[in-house]
Amino acid sequence: MSQIPALLDFLDHSPTPFHACANMVQRLQRAGFILLDEREAWQIEAGGCYCITRNDSSLIAVQLGQRPALQSGLRLVGAHTDSPCLRVKPSAVINRHGFCQLGVEVYGGALLAPWFDRDLSLAGRVTFELSGKVQSRLIDFKRPLAVIPNLAIHLNRQANQGWPINAQTELSPILALAGDNPLDLSALLTQQLAAEQGIESAQILAFELSFYDTQKAAQIGLNGEFIASARLDNLLSCFAGLEALLAAKTSGQHCVLVCTDHEEVGSASACGADGPFLEQVLRRLWAQNEAQFAQILQQSLLISADNAHGLHPNYADKHDGNHAPMLGAGPVIKINSNQRYATNSETAGFFRHLCQREAVPLQNFVSRSDLGCGSTIGPITASRLGVRTLDIGLPTFAMHSIRELADSRDLGFLIQALKAFFACDQVL
Known part of the structure; x- marks a missing residue:
């Protein structure tokens, strides 16, 4: 619950993807991350912490581990900075x-x-x-x-x-x-x-x-149960990923947070998930040749974090009864057989085991079979990089409204799970 005031402040000061990106860079630099310029040669070292921006609206932050990436792989968390x-x-x-x-x-x-x-x-x-x-x-x-x-x-x-x-x-x-x-x-x-x-x-x-x-983000409800704000989709996940990355500075693992623009319009841009930004940065940091890059990616895992549809009490029939996530009951594994989400049994199993170990409650979401399903950066990034991917998110109401609603307890659960992911010795 201690992260709630910081989240509300972040939401209030991030009215656009440009501002969200600038605020995250500022937070990273205060924590010792070095801002790299894509136009220049990079001087990096083991254990270093770096961040890179593109178009002022997309961000990649990395913590370089102590072991070779060929041995340990990468732990990636992805989210998006834009909102309708x-x-x-x-x-x-x-x-x-x-x-x-x-x-x-x-x-x-x-x-x-x-x-x-x-x-x-x-x-x-x-x-x-x-x-x-x-x-x-x-x-x-x-x-x-x-x-x-x-x-x-x-x-x-x-x-x-x-x-x-x-x-x-x-x-x-x-x-x-x-x-x-x-x-x-x-x-x-x-x-x-x-x-x-x-x-x-x-x-x-x-x-x-x-x-x-201009209405401020707020913690509301009779007992402060809820977070009400614009742009929870998906600055909520950006904030959680950033908190987890900053807490992982001593983990010794290769950790990557990628927050890209233009997800809400398909991600097809120079700085979007369907563009070259992430791949180009990863190659500059870790790839000595094509074979090694493929080896590194096959030892890596991407968690795509984007909000999920919570069970609305007035519209319960819009959910599959067995896959209707509740607000306040923890993160949601998002599954779709038609690859609108990139989750498979291995990535879901890994995350479930991780959450069990951390005592983080976990839920499943599958859309009704007679309703369409949204998508995320997960399938896009998986298809571009060939990296194993899991789609998760926090349950929310009123997704894509000017003011959305989430549960204040779920933020802590997500941060805890992502911290454990960034720190884990082995992914899959």
């Missing part, structure tokens, strides 16, 4: 009927209805020219700037029967009354750069901005 949200379009400003709005594009499989009537702010990365040089910085307005008001029920009598939400016409947040001076978004971003980063007179060239809910 509303991204601002490049030419975003809309002035209509006396209001100033910003056009948005839906990122990922978002639940759209919860975005209405929320106090929204803006954060992301801004690219600009200053003194002839192109640079990028992160910004976060933090204060409420916008809202997407619902249509009154008097004008939409079918609202409680459900209605399709048009992403083009119904989701543009309102920022202000249009007035005599229409919004200049570039000027607004320039002012924010000056206020937040101390950078004056920048010429805005491009941006990647997301709206987010």
